[in-house]
Amino acid sequence: MDGRTSGSSRGNPRAVWSVVCGILSVAAIPVGTLLARQLEQVTLLQSAGSIVIGALLGWVAIGQSRRARERLQITLGRAGGEGLARVGKVLGIVGLLLAATAALALGFWGLLSQFAE
Helix, strand or coil: CCCCCCCCCCCCHHHHHHHHHHHHHHHHHHHHHHHHHHCCCCCCCHHHHHHHHHHHHHHHHHHHHHHHHHHHHHCCCCCCCHHHHHHHHHHHHHHHHHHHHHHHHHHHHHHHHHHHC
8 A cells, every 4th residue: 555544545536526517517508508509499498497407516516515525624634626626616606606697587588578478
């Protein structure tokens, strides 16, 4: 062995997953919009499901980041991944904010379309 304990040799995979989920959260709404523009079968209103996906992935990214930081505390920092956990949390928050903004835009669009008829 190289002096590391078996607990720290695994690293901190939750920190990595927080970044992956954060990136997917930020990308969900633009990908849904792009699909609506490229595919004739998908309308912009149907692509609104990407808002829910983005919000859920944002929450998962924040949760994984929190668990990664807990692992850091338990292993006294030997697990590593502190920077990744921080980036994952920020990406998760950005994903949640994008989802909230898109949901508000969709709600106002629906409200305005009711008055336009």
